[in-house]
Amino acid sequence: MTNRTIDNNRRKFLKQAGAGMAAVAGAGMVPLRSYADDTLVVGMNIPMTGDYAPWGLPGLYDCEIIANNINAAGGVEIGGKSYQIRVAAYDHAYDTEKALQGFKKLVLEDDAKMVMMLGGSTVASVLPWATRKKVLTTTLLPSDITPDSDYLFATCESHPLYNVTGVVWLAQNYPEAKKAVIVTNNDAEYGLQSAATYKAAFEVAGIEVVDVNLHGFDVTDFAPIVSSVLAKNPDIFCMATSFYVTPLMEQLYHQGFDGKIISCTLDYYEEIIAKTSEEFVNGTIYQFPDFDDPMLNNEGIHFPDPGGFDAAFRKDHPNDWSAVAWEYPAILLNWIENAQRVGSGESEDVAKYLRNNSQNFVFGGGDWWGSQLWGLDHALVGRWPVVVIENGKARIQEYGDLSAWLADHTEVLVRHMKELGLRTV
Amino acid sequence: MLAKHRTLMTIVLILAGLLILPHYLKYHQQDFLIFLVVNVLVVASYRLVTLTGEWSLIHAVMMGIGAYTSGMLTKFLDFSFWISLPLAGVVAGLTAALLSFPLFRTTQFYFLIGSFAAGEAIRLSWIHFIRPFGGTSGISALPSPELLGIDFLEPIPYFYLTLAIVTACLVILYRIEKSRIGLTLHAVHWQAPLAESVGINTWNYRTLAFTTGSMFVGIAGALKVHYIGTVTPNQYGIGFMVFILIWLIVGGYKTFYGAILGVIILSILDEMFRELEVIRPAVYGAVLILFILYLPDGLESLPQKIASRIKGASPKGSHS
Amino acid sequence: MKLSVSNLEVSYNKVSALRGISFEVDSGDFVTLIGSNGAGKSTTLRTISGLVKPSGGEITLDGARIDNLDPDVIVQKRIGHVPEGRRIFKDLSVSENLMLGAYIHRDRNTVEKTIKQVFEHFPRLHDRRNQQAGTMSGGEQQMLAIGRALMSRPKILLLDEPSLGLAPIIVKEIGEFLSELNSQGVTVILVEQNADLALQLARFGYVLETGLIAMADRAANLADNEHVKKAYLGI
């Protein structure tokens, strides 16, 4: 397995080195690339190097797999014409100036009809230009939406809203758990958003939050953080983070925590089990299913052959799986579907269609939401799975109804967002 | 006199070239050019700080202070860009002046590390105090400059704006260095005790260089964020600081133009390597090592080296 | 042990410091190099001990070339060097300094014997053996520097301005010690600013001027030479 990785990487290295040399040789004087008019270009303006690379690269690999499959099968038919799909990517290394620069390159030089981005400050830096030039842009973070972001859509991940479904499920199944602590990293894009959502969800569920511990990205030792919050004797330990789940779980295990654990993600839970014990991890609640989960074959799921997709990815990239590996493809597929419906791949046409039509959400349902929190209904919200570890394996317990919760409790959510200093309308 | 005229001619030619250059570039390269010109000011102002021999690691944060100042003034208090731009410089300069009280009680390696710690503490405060700094996501949707209805969201107008301001700043920086004050700064660097013995207050001059350099990088910060429209704490971390250091050292710090050469050549290389995706940093790192091993006196020594090779004569001692 | 230097040339950054000097030192000799600052005296010593690589000429020890060897190898050839400015390890104790002087000797007994001898010569070092070397006075530090060089049991000892910055009384003491050392069979090559002292101690002297040997004669003759008297002895 590992040999394969190296082989793969070596091949990739050679390929990239070759491309690099070519780029160096002809830099500055390459004419604008033109593609045959039977090709539609989709842009990915993502981090491929630096510490945010894990939230960019896996998605690129998968989008390339999907594009190749589509092209091999003869392309997609849009407006009565068959098109090949090409993915053009730019590495902005999570740097705002490079993000703006790369965005322009993708749109103006590669002729990308839609640009997928991770979100956060990199999206903020491209927004004014993207809005003015009417470039369809997607983000994984609905909190990037602003009242003026007419061309920005969050069509896949409902971060951080989906967290409420886990809390609802927890409160129903473990009514005796009454005191919760929340631990998260103190960044405004991920950690604080999640923390505010969890606080709202706990409040609605009648669970008291006895401590919120915010830490920076420079933490190497989680022992003091865990000791500190466990001193409050919580029944529920909530991780509003995706960055440090494993070391936190490990500390919980060593410090003898025996309450309920709820988290946004539990990536590579097999490794967590290896570091702690299956018994300890069993019962942990989170939000991201394995893609071979049988529940993903249910009615209403809008993702073709999740199991096969999962297997294909892991074969080529055994160490690279993360939620973005299916989220970018989901966005790509959603875009293709909309382009087909509207009969055009042009940015403005698809954006207009998106705004005015209901959508199929990955896990079913699909309403546009967001104006009460961010000023515009540009986040696609639907059912979201509640996943629990059972016998060392992630299993979807149910699909929580996010739309219903939001319909009833948005003002609680807005209040908690404000409390943590986050942007609201 | 002749040499002076030739230099002047060269500068005029370069400026003229820069004025028409963006029209021949691809769109994203126009953006790249704007950031590059701003970074020229960043590294030229850093050079002023290092003239006294004290290398700081807070320059990137000073740039951030300028960026945050201008961003907050325009966004929250509706200041005009034309007022917030100089104020960005003033606030960064004032911060430097305040910090120089504790920091210049140390020198050399200690100053380097002390300035890093002070900068990192400031930067972490932007993250920690989400009000008013916006935490890690910073402040976005900053307004563009307004002037005579020119659209500064477009790269070419903004490039001309940047070019004008940066050129003006460079002229000032150059004149400072060549003035009596510049000579005194060199003196403080090379023989601080001797300088003190003839009445030069070395502390004052270190502070002067630190404050003035920070002021100019504050302006650079404001210039950059009003084009990007977003200011975040992570733009100004040790990562960017390391690049400033690299530009100056690889470019060479004996002449005024060495650092500028460094930022231009290295940034262009970095941009060319972008196609390499994952391995880009490694190739960049390897290039750094090669530059240092084979051009230990910096890129600025290259013209001399080439000249001496052509003439077959030994290179003359570098002037300062 | 016969040390011979022939046509030695050295330059720093293309400025030549030695422009072809030749001399020979036989076993048991006491030789001095005098001359004004910048004449090339220190450079000569530094080249012999390998700190500086010559750009021309050669240095041989008993016929074998040593000019391309590194300083740590040359010490093993039993050439000791007391550098200008003493250069003791200020943060280490006196005895640690001395033990480092014996770095090339792995035999414990020899080392202990040598250290005993050094302490006999310089009882003050014995008194201060556990003291941090940097806290001692200039004269004591000079003694330590000489003692440290002796620890390698050199057959040839190079000394660079041992009198610099020391009070006359200590200079005298060190001079007496060097004579005694030489009488025990150690070859001494002394570089001195204090020409008066140097010519009293040495048997043979060389006057260096701008990288060349201007005069070579018995020390007593040099001391009587009118040019030397005028230029270096201040008479």
Added chain:
Amino acid sequence: MSMLQVKNVSKQFGGLAALDNVNFSVEKEHIHGLIGPNGAGKSTMFKIISGFSSPTAGSIIFNDSSITGLKSSRIAEAGIIRTFQQTTLFHEMTVFENVLIGTHNSSRTNILSALIGSDRKRQQSAKNHAMEAIRFMGLEDRMHQIASELPLGSKRALVIAVALSAKPRLLLLDEPFAGMNPEETNTMMALTEKVRQSGITIILVEHDMKAVMGLCDRLTVLNFGKVLAQGTPKEVRNNPEVINAYLGGGKST
């Protein structure tokens, strides 16, 4: 009235007394020698007078006002200029630039006037003044040479030229004769005398007895941080205590 008075000055380093209740005074336009064995406290005394170090106790009076504990640059402004042991210079600069920096006190400027050139007059007079110092020390032929490339004698002359361009009233010379051959020493002695003739008071720390005895009007001998003897060179030379401790009269080890 004495130009400089050192009153009861002591300096402790850790537990060690480098200077112990030292008193002496320097008369106007004298060359005052400060001698003593290594470690006697001469350098420490120098540092204290020039403000590079402050005394643990005692005071320094210069022209009737106390300069105790002032910053070195302030003391230089007051007119006390020191030189350093060996040849401390701005080695990378030309002779002219070195001396120009010396004129700092009379030509200082601020960024604004430096930028718009409103200080041109002052800079010009500084340049003239620098030229004067260069001519005074006989360095005009070497004006545009880089300092590090000068021969030793010229370097030492330049050291003094830099100090002179700062318009000293009291000049502290730290071992200006060290490492010189007799010819160079003679030249330097003549220059030093010439400086005094121009009305500048000098304190001289030196080991070269020929120079000390030949130049100084008065001597202060320090030993182990204390004043051992004071007086004219002749008196000091015949003082048995001095002979014993410093010149090495007896054969004591």
Added chain:
Amino acid sequence: MELLVQTMVNGIIQSGFYALAAVGLVLIFGVMKVVNFAHGELTMVGAYSVWFLHAQNDMPFLLTVVTAVVLVAMIGLLMERFLFRPMTDSPLGGLICSIGVLFVLQVAATLVGGEGPSKQVPPPYEGTLVLFDMLRIPYQRLFSFAVAATTLGLLWYFLTRMRIGWALRAVAQDREAASLQGINSNRMSMIAMGVGAAMAGLAGALMAPLTNINPHMGHNVIITAFIVTIVGGVGSLPGAVIASVLYALFHTFVTTYFSGTIATISGLVIMVLILIVRPSGILGKRVTE
């Protein structure tokens, strides 16, 4: 009370890693006068080695730790021989070289480990030591701390009791004078770099089962090592160890009772204060006259 004692223990255990990383940095700086910016990345390579060999390829844990140490030491030796030695006269050049190495090592780790989320190593020593029914120390941490403490002890013995240790200290003080004693200063540089890198590799290998492993983990290590070096006094190895304990305790307590960010900010501010009040650090020598 329970929290207090637990926090104390957490802090002390953490100090072992800080000390290992900082001591290596101090040693390299002392002997070679190069600020090794890639020191954190050497730690990262140590951790990656354990992940790759032990977690991925089932090599026994102790053997992997040894392999990791040897591997990182080798990298250190290569850096010394081909980068730092040609740069002997230019500390800034050495600094840039080390930054170059930093980039290269980060990419190498990405190529070996893939771009996905942080890697994890299952701890070879499972279970938790429970003392007095309130103090909990995982055996893995106990083991790591014991190894770190022993190694530091051995290093102290090596530097103060062995002649090669004296030689190292001599070279650190005066390279040229050391070579006149017959000490091959290039060899000493190799030893310093080898030992310093080995310590970094060991720190990384011991940390591997306890932390998130990713190509950028070195960043935090180097910042902590800098702080510890300054607080302890540049060039003072015992100072670095003491400062590691103090800083780890301080950081752990502030993190436990306030917050992690406050801990880091106040740590930095304290460092600046120490620089001002006592620039030589708690045990360092005054460098300026």
